[in-house]
Amino acid sequence: MGIKQISVFVENKTGRLAAVLEVLEKKQINIRAFDVSDSANIGIVRLILTDAELGLHELHQAGFTARIDPVAIVELPDVPGGLLRAVVKPLADAGINVDYLYAYTEPSTNKPIAVIKTEDIARAEKVLKQR
Template sequence: MKLKQISIFLENKEGRLKKAISILSQANTNIRALSIADTSEFGILRLIVPEPEKAQKKLEENNFVVKVNEVIAVEVPDQPGGLDSILSILYGSQINVEYLYAFVEKNEDKAIVVIKTENIDEGIAALEESNIKIMSAEDVNKL
């Protein structure tokens, strides 16, 4: 299953991250996962939220550049080698990982890895063939 992620482009200026997060807070948007990457001129804040289109609209109304794209969320055993097993499946299927980020599920011994591949459908197929649990948006939002 595909999961929608929002990417917010942040100028490297004081307060831009805080402003974006405040807008989401005021819109009552719960952030389920996030990652931020930095370049010399801007940052990219990637978020998993329950209503990505609503978050996108609120941010764009406040002059943020936002993109919604699809990613894969998978359950991984929270133990050494857990991530390696997932990457081995994708590598073995010649599927390139553009980026990933992870978070730990607090009540269970598992981690959740959010993966962006060049071809989402091929990534999902390869992981499902190896019996890896692909999480739905509903699964992630319940965490």
């Protein structure tokens, strides 16, 4: 199943993550999952939001550099080896490189969900469905 993810560019310094989150709070946009990737000087904040399009619009309005990308999401079996067998192994076997991956717990089902970014999302989704 595919979903839209918002990424925001921030400088790696005090208060910038707070500035991003304040925009979302002000517009009552809820965060389902998030992940931060950082280097010495910069960070990328990745967000799964209740309303991705609105989130992107508000972040742009607030002057942030941000973008929207498709990512794959997969429900994981909550057992040892669940992530390996449900996601990582099948993609590796199909020769698909994972750009990044993070996980959250879906409140309605209380099940873990993996968010996966690969070069070709459609192909990754096909592989994961076949499993």
